[in-house]
């Protein structure tokens with residue numbers, strides 16, 4: 783990490799920090815005052831999104847339904863499959879709380895990032911102690927993309943949407959499998975709501 787001068791914020795991101803066992807200790811050793819931001823979404827949708835991304839690179843993988851279960855007849859879920867494992871947010875958060883207090887961690891709602899991007903970014907700016915520079919006026923809803931986009935990209939006068947790999951169409955998943963996953967995640971979601979003091983509404 784580069785040295786951070788007075789008045790600067792240094793940022794670093796990767797999707798896998800939150801679920802990497804060694805990450806909290808390493809970040810703590812580097813700087814215990816680091817602020818942590820995690821975007822979380824409904825773990826069932828997250829698993830399907832994760833699968834969709836893998837499928838786009840390896841079209842021959844088994845179906846989502848068959849990867850979900852260790853044993854489809856008994857309904858035993860394969861929690862070792864990373865697409866399922868990553869969504870057990872309460873378990874990952876436990877690991878971070880061994881090093882960082884809750885008030886140093888902000889959980890951004892992936893759903894609200896789509897329905898109210900400025901509102902969610904308002905929370906991020908407050909958390910970082912920044913003035914609310916990014917507001918509603920910076921976004922518009924792009925009907926073709928089906929997502930909010932920036933009216934102007936940084937350093938440009940043109941609108942900017944996220945790329946083709948963000949907001950892909952998900953495959954249809956057997957509703958029984960979706961329900962089984964909802965039941966599986968419910969207790970972990972409840973624990974996560976309790977730990978964060980925030981109901982993300984994934985029921």
Ligand SMILES: Nc1ncnc2c1ncn2[C@@H]1O[C@H](COP(=O)(O)OS(=O)(=O)O)[C@@H](OP(=O)(O)O)[C@H]1O
Nearest residue numbers: 797831832834895896929930931944947948949950
């Ligand atoms: N504004 C906007 N435009 C497009 N997409 C948006 C936006 N806001 C949030 N999202 C959601 O971001 C999801 C992809 O982000 P990821 O976290 O998977 O990205 S990463 O691969 O981990 O970097 C992606 O998930 P999928 O819909 O499953 O592709 C989107 O739902």
